[in-house]
Amino acid sequence: MDIFLTRLISGMTAGSVYAMIALALVVVFRSSATINFAQGEFALFTTYVSWWLTQHGWNIWLTLVPALGLGFVMCAVAERFLIRPVRKRDETAVLIVALALFTGLNGLAGWIWGSDDKVYPRLVPIGDDSFLALGGARLYYDSIFVVLSLVLVVGALSLVLNKTGLGLQMRAVATNPESASLCGIKVGRIFMISWGLAGVIGSLAAAILVPVLPPGQLGLPGMFHMLIFGTVAALLGGLDSVKGAVVGGLSLGVGLAMINGYGSFFGGSISLTVALVVIVVVLGLKPNGLFGSRRLERV
Amino acid sequence: MTTVQSPTPTPTPERPARPAARSGPRVVVRGSGAHRAAQAVVLVLLAAVVIWGGSLDPFGQGQLTRAAIFALAIMGLNFTTGYVGLLSVGHSAFLGLGAYTTGILVVNYNQTAISTIPWAMLVCFLVGLLVGIPALRIRGLYLAMVTLALGVAFPEVVARLDGLTGGAEGMTIRRTLLRPPDWSGFTLGEKDAWLYWLTIVLLVVTFVVVRNVISSRYGLAMHAVRQDEVAASASGINVAAIKLVSFGVSGAITGLAGSLFAMYIGSLFAEGSFTVLAGITLLIGLVLGGERTLAGPIIGGLAVVLIPYYTSGIGQGQASAVLFAVVLIAVIFLAPEGVAGGVARLARRWVVVVDKRPESIGRGR
């Protein structure tokens, strides 16, 4: 029972992070029907900036302000000047630009800050006794913090989407960009803002996940696997659903924790493969994910 | 005599019963003397390059071999991603599968290297068919994700099957096992030259095969599936079959490249050579060279091997990744059809090739 709880907690923690990355992908997909493969590398870059500022004596919390701001600006600019001009052409072009951003940003971070791993400070410092005992299992404060952050991000995002004029426009664009433009919505601006928001969410997720998830340090290759987990979560839930991203992320985190814990046959090294096989099966049965909206084929 | 309308992109009047305008591009009929002559010139030039490559120093020749292997791998990718439009990010898995098939057969089962090639292709063809199944229901970026899964899963599976593959430790094929066959006339010391010529021959054969398919009605059907599936099926094209088979053939060609790659590199590390980053490299090579062109994969193979090599000296090595990204984005913006496509577009300003009209047609006019 204790072991189960421990695994559940670690699964929820990881799952919350996956869900956050999935949310970033969902926000982008809802507006521009694209998967931003460079989302992880944008976040990696801003987290390096945040780390670099801590090296100059900034408080870690304070560094988040410029880091998240940079996340917004970088993603919005990339959308406007790199993605939008090729969107009309075809999906391959968009994918290639995203992959170029992926390699470019990763290389840029390595070029500026070197390829050795960095020790990134924890947002919530923890000591030997920073946990709640839950019937033998330990619920560390930083796990609570991670889950709370997810709740906060989902809450804020739902509020924006459902209660503000901007959110109304974002929902309209997600439903049908052409009809939205006929209503007078500046669709291009909504695209930019959506990408920017995704950049903020992604940057926040990265800052939270680096100390919590293995290897616990900031390194160049770190975000790629996170992106894949996030994408799996988003696909599982349906790429255009906020609820789907959360459910997908949490079930992926918990599921993997259980497989790694109990499924000795699979072993730890193959968990990603298992997750991806699940995805292929889900997509085969429900091509639009569990919560994604159905699209009718017309001639 | 034949009069033909030049295919300029401008709106064409309903019935332009006029000969090709003199000021426009020169019109060449497919299969005519001029067309044949132009093809011959290109062939002679290519042959010259290949022979020059044969006389290079070992390092330069090794780079060319590597480029040719990647050209083959990209040619495989082009077959399904280019012509049929099934986006694959995970072709690294086929490269790896081909390489490991050759490695395992040579090391564990004592086969000669060259005899493993058909097996590598067969295994990759079958896996390709299997991977093609999701492509029947899923398309575009979703399909890219499924193939990404394949690319990510491959190194993990290899590490898992350590009894067969050496796992994370990798697998080394001893140099003596890669001895050129006796009939080839090459000695063990000339192994690299042998591999160069073997690769070139297989590249040429594959090129011809792909060209035959693409210029046939089967190739037209592949184009048709990519551009409009509904129209394709209404014309009797079995869309599912074309997608599956193209994925299989694509896998087989890339598997062939993988088999050669195993002979070239001699030691296999799934976490090194066959991660999804290699799959991304193949895709980038394809787009850079030019999707749906015959020359594109060759240009792409040269680019993904030579550009990183020549730029690695700049900055601290990481800068080459940045430079590569910049080049890639520049190509996407400036030459959307890749280098080969861009050159072809430029060439169409001067020369256009049109189909030959049968003798019996248009007599009454």
Next chain:
Amino acid sequence: MLKVSEVVLDFGGIRALDTVGFTVGDGEICGLIGPNGAGKTSLFNCITRIYQPDSGSITFDGTDLLGLRRHQVVRHGIARTFQNLALWPKLTVLENTVLGAHSLATPRLVPSAVAWPSTRAARKRVDLRAWELLERLDLLDLASHPAAGLPFGTLKRVELARALISEPSLLLLDEPAGGLTHAEVDELAAVVQGLQAELGFSVLLVEHHMGMVMSMSDHVVAMDFGRTIADGTPDEVKRDPAVVAAYLGTAA
């Protein structure tokens, strides 16, 4: 003989087809008329297996069409054109036409890869037939032109060529006169009638151009709101009060 009976098709709560039924006899030209949204194209899409009806049956020469897959329909002798064009824009007019023969002489991968002589011979045969049809439809000068960028009416003729090369026994034409001038409509009607007399296929013709429908058709079926509202000779249908109301609205 095409037999459509009791076909029902629902689209997310909206009933596109509501117990439609009629027959098209061998060698007959049947006009199908009705306002936009009446369900004519939906019916075409059911026959060519793009849509799956919720109930009813469609048979052709005794074959149950609803048991076929999309690409098999043309193998049973049914070829179609599309209202809003479904050509391959980057392929040339000739290539678009050649592809229509896929069901007659299905190319195989391995013989194509080695350029087997029989493959080349089949290509030559199909090419020749395509050129003949292009000549017949006055498209010769555009053979090497990509479909993209040609006028709407021209592309409709390319679709017709693509459908005809499959040697259909039933031709489904979805607004073939769309985008044509009146002179061109008459010309097209003459070409279709000429080919039909020569090759003996039947035609199911959806068209808003009443002159064309009424002059060409052996019998006319009128639809409105997914139902058959009239079925008879052109003259009968033309005078049917329900048809007049559907076309001109209640104000007329």
Next chain:
Amino acid sequence: MSALLEARGLSAGYGQAHVLHGVDLTIEPGQVVVVLGANGAGKTTLMRSLAGLLPYDGELRVDGETVGAVRPDQMVARGVSLVPQGRGTLTALSVTDNLRTGAVGRRDASGVQEDIDRWFTTFPRLAERRHQVAGTLSGGEQQMLAIARALMSRPRLLLCDEISLGLAPVIVQGLFETIRGINEEMGTALLLVEQNAALAMGIASYVYLLEVGRVVQSGAAESFAQSDSIRRVYLGY
């Protein structure tokens, strides 16, 4: 005083084909104009170009001022709103949210609420379904919603592309009475593309006849009603 909207030599096309070949068209403030033509004549292409959805060649003037390449939101800002063919409601949004979306360009919150109430009064069926997601409405209700939504931006010109499409005659009758009322009360000019020619001519004062992407005839509605043109297009004899 300059025309509300004026097109000179408008050419456009999309997808696989060139459709419009140099159309001239003028709409005065408050005028009701109908464009007739057979299928494939280019009516929808014309509407989409005027609404800023399609790039075009030629000149487009609003209030005498030449507009260059425009986006739909810019045309809405200039007072030109399109009810697209096939409704184009925002199917995942509620009826009320659809109406609010139609008013995104406006800053007067109270005026927006007034207008929402007003259209709910005009279309009581929409009021009953105000919290329902638009995708669950019937065809006629969606068409009402599309019209009401387009009117939420308080356009001076409403472009209606086949609003009778697929609707029962009694509903179509009602819709036409409503838009005629809107034209009379609010002075909103209307440009109608309509296959139901008789109905459209009943409320129009000027008619353009489009054939293969060109205007082949135009004139006052009364003179048109007697001409053979309508007969030729719709009955073919």
